[in-house]
Amino acid sequence: MFFSCEQPDPALSPDPFKACVVPRPIGWISTVDAAGHRNLAPFSFFNAISELPPMVMFCANGEHKDGGEKDSVTEIYNLPCEEEIGRMVMGRVLGTHIADGAIVNGRVSAARLAPIARLGYREYAALGEIFKMTRPGTP
Ligand SMILES: Cc1cc2nc3c(=O)[nH]c(=O)nc-3n(C[C@H](O)[C@H](O)[C@H](O)COP(=O)(O)O)c2cc1C
Numbered sequence: 001m002f003f004s005c006e007q008p009d010p011a012l013s014p015d016p017f018k019a020c021v022v023p024r025p026i027g028w029i030s031t032v033d034a035a036g037h038r039n040l041a042p043f044s045f046f047n048a049i050s051e052l053p054p055m056v057m058f059c060a061n062g063e064h065k066d067g068g069e070k071d072s073v074t075e076i077y078n079l080p081c082e083e084e085i086g087r088m089v090m091g092r093v094l095g096t097h098i099a100d101g102a103i104v105n106g107r108v109s110a111a112r113l114a115p116i117a118r119l120g121y122r123e124y125a126a127l128g129e130i131f132k133m134t135r136p137g138t139p
Pocket residue numbers: 026039040041042043044045046059060061062064065069070071072073118
C-alpha cells in the first residue's frame with residue numbers, strides 16, 4: 001500500500017512514518033546556555049551525517065512543554081520561530097568521549113556499548129546478532 005503523509009489513512013493510525021525508518025539511534029543532546037543552565041534530552045531524529053568532516057544532526061519537532069522552542073535548540077541558537085515546522089541542527093564533531101570499557105583491542109565494541117534503538121510507536125530494540133561483511137573487491 002502507499003501511505004500519504006499529507007493525507008493520512010485513518011486505517012494506519014498512529015502515523016506509521018517513524019515505524020518505517022528503523023532502527024534509529026537515540027542521541028543524547030546536552031547543551032549549556034549563556035547563563036550556565038544545563039539540559040539533556042533524547043532525540044531519535046539524530047544521526048551521523050558525514051565522516052569527512054565528522055558531523056552529526058538532530059531535529060526538534062513540536063514545542064517545549066511550556067510553549068516555544070525546545071531548550072536543546074534555544075540553548076544553541078536564540079532564533080525566533082515564525083512557522084512551526086521543526087528545526088534541524090547540524091554540528092561538526094571536534095572530539096568524542098569513549099568509555100574505556102567500550103574499547104576492545106583498539107576498536108569500539110558495539111556489543112560493549114549495547115545501544116538501545118528507537119523503533120516506531122512505543123517500541124525499542126537491543127542489538128541482535130553482530131556479524132562482519134567485506135565489500136566486494138575489498139581484501
Ligand atoms: C527516545 C526518545 C526520542 C525522542 N526523539 C525526539 C526527536 O527526535 N525530536 C524531538 O523533537 N523530540 C524527541 N523526543 C522528545 C524530547 O526528548 C523532549 O521533547 C525533550 O523534552 C526535549 O525538549 P528540551 O530540548 O526542551 O529539553 C524524544 C523523546 C524520547 C524519549
